[in-house]
Amino acid sequence: MIPNVLSIAGTDPTGGAGIQADLKTIAALGGYGMSVVTALVAQNTQGVRAVLEVPPDFVSAQIHAVFDDVRVDAVKIGMLANAEIIAAVTEALDHYQPPYVVLDPVMVAASGDRLLAAEAVAALRDELFSRADLVTPNIPEAADLLGEAEAVDAITMRQQAEKLHSLGPHVLLKGGHLSTPDSTDVLATNGAVHELSVPRVRTENTHGTGCTLSSAIATLRPNQLDWVTTVSDAKAYLTGALLAADELDVGHGHGPVHHSFATFGRGPE
Numbered sequence: 499m500i501p502n503v504l505s506i507a508g509t510d511p512t513g514g515a516g517i518q519a520d521l522k523t524i525a526a527l528g529g530y531g532m533s534v535v536t537a538l539v540a541q542n543t544q545g546v547r548a549v550l551e552v553p554p555d556f557v558s559a560q561i562h563a564v565f566d567d568v569r570v571d572a573v574k575i576g577m578l579a580n581a582e583i584i585a586a587v588t589e590a591l592d593h594y595q596p597p598y599v600v601l602d603p604v605m606v607a608a609s610g611d612r613l614l615a616a617e618a619v620a621a622l623r624d625e626l627f628s629r630a631d632l633v634t635p636n637i638p639e640a641a642d643l644l645g646e647a648e649a650v651d652a653i654t655m656r657q658q659a660e661k662l663h664s665l666g667p668h669v670l671l672k673g674g675h676l677s678t679p680d681s682t683d684v685l686a687t688n689g690a691v692h693e694l695s696v697p698r699v700r701t702e703n704t705h706g707t708g709c710t711l712s713s714a715i716a717t718l719r720p721n722q723l724d725w726v727t728t729v730s731d732a733k734a735y736l737t738g739a740l741l742a743a744d745e746l747d748v749g750h751g752h753g754p755v756h757h758s759f760a761t762f763g764r765g766p767e
Contacts, residue, residue: 499571499720499721500528500529500530501528501529501530501571501572501717501720501721502529502530502532502568502569502570502571502572503524503529503530503531503532503570503571503572503573503574503713503716503717504532504533504534504561504564504570504572504573504574504596505517505520505521505524505531505532505533505534505573505574505575505576505713505716506533506534506536506557506561506573506574506575506576506578506587507520507533507534507535507536507574507575507576507577507604507709508535508536508537508538508539508549508576508577508579508604509535509537509538509539510539510541510706511539511540511541511542512541512542512543512705512748512749512754513748513754514543514705514706514748514749514753514754514755515541515705515706515708515709515754516539516576516577516706516709517533517535517576519706519709519710519713519754519757520533520574520576520709520710520713521533522757522758523709523710523713523714523717523735523757524713524716524717526735526757526758526760527714527717527718527735528717529717532564532568532570534557534560534561534564535552535557535560536551536552536557536576536577536578536579536583536587537549537550537551537552537577537579537583538550538552539577542749542751543705543748543749543750543751543752543753543754544749544750544751545751549579551579551580551583552579552583554582554583554585554586555586557583557586557587558586558589558590561586561587561590561594562590565590565593565594565596570594570596570597571596571597571598571720572596572597572598572599572600572716572717572719572720573591573596573598573599573600573716574600574602574712574713574715574716575587575599575600575601575602575626575630576602576604576709576712577604577614578604578614578618578622578626579614579615579618580614580615580618581615581617581618581621584618584621584622584625584626585621585625587626588625588626588629591626591629592629597720598631598632598716598719598720599629599630599631599632600630600631600632600633600634600712600713600715600716600719601626601627601630601632601633601634601667601712602633602634602635602708602709602711602712603622603633603634603635603639603643604639604708604709605619605638605639605642619642619643622643623643623665627662627665627666627667628665628666628667630666630667631667631668631719632667632668632669632670632687632715632719632725633662633667633668633669633670634669634670634672634708634711634712634715635662635669635670635671635672636671636672636674636708637649637655637671637672637673637674637676640655640658640659640662640671641658643662644658644661644662646658649671649676650676651676652673652682652684652693655671655673655682655684656684656686656691656693658671659671659684659685659686659691660686660691662686663686663687668685668686668687668688668725669684669685669686669687670683670684670685670686670715670729671683671684671685671686672708672711674704674707678698680695680696680697680698681695681696681697681698681699682694682695683695683729683733685725685726685729687724687725687726692726694726694729694730694733696733696734696737697737699737699740699741699743701740701741701743701744702752702753703740703743703744703746703748703752703753703754703755704740704743704752704755705749705751705752705753705754705755706754706755707736707740707755710736710739710755710757711732711733711736714731714732714735714736715728715729715732718731718732736755738759738760739755739756739757739759740755741759742755742756742759743755743756745759
């Protein structure tokens with residue numbers, strides 16, 4: 499089955515993150531991508547310059563336009579910007595009940611620029627978590643959601659992943675911020691905790707890795723048996739995109755990964 503995958507997120511005019519990265523990933527993995535824009539973000543590989551938030555009513559109108567016409571097999575949610583947009587997305591998810599919802603809790607860009615209002619963190623955790631099947635925070639985002647210090651090793655990552663899992667969704671806590679030889683993510687699902695490791699790719703071109711991974715998971719999940727297999731395959735795709743990232747020449751900051759390094763999701767050879 500070719501999955502129809504809807505990305506609800508902000509934009510990146512340089513194409514490395516946000517909806518643009520999501521659509522590239524969905525296409526590379528054999529899905530049909532659709533998009534609902536929550537915010538217009540003037541950003542590049544060096545940072546965020548300005549954000550224009552889309553009115554919540556228009557976010558809702560976009561979502562209804564998609565669901566009223568197209569079968570949606572999975573939804574990936576990225577940048578939501580504020581509590582009002584979170585409420586609009588929550589209402590739509592309750593109405594349409596899509597089969598799979600992958601939530602990437604985008605709060606702060608890699609450049610350090612905030613992409614979710616601080617007062618909206620509680621709304622994201624308390625309202626949207628229960629509607630998501632899988633949540634994919636990185637280490638700073640998990641700490642922000644829990645009101646705790648950032649995890650410093652696999653042990654504290656496991657503890658924080660289990661705490662977030664207790665709020666309802668499966669949780670993939672990404673370990674990219676640690677300086678370890680391997681990139682180890684912690685997946686808390688169905689009462690079990692799995693450590694998924696791949697060799698860390700040494701590259702400065704890491705812009706949009708979180709967007710890419712979450713949209714890869716959303717694309718693969720409708721045709722997979724479980725979350726462990728889905729996440730493992732999505733990580734393999736991201737590793738390939740990172741290994742090929744230095745072939746690109748995009749920007750003067752942290753450039754993007756190479757989403758189209760292979761055809762329809764074949765892993766690195």
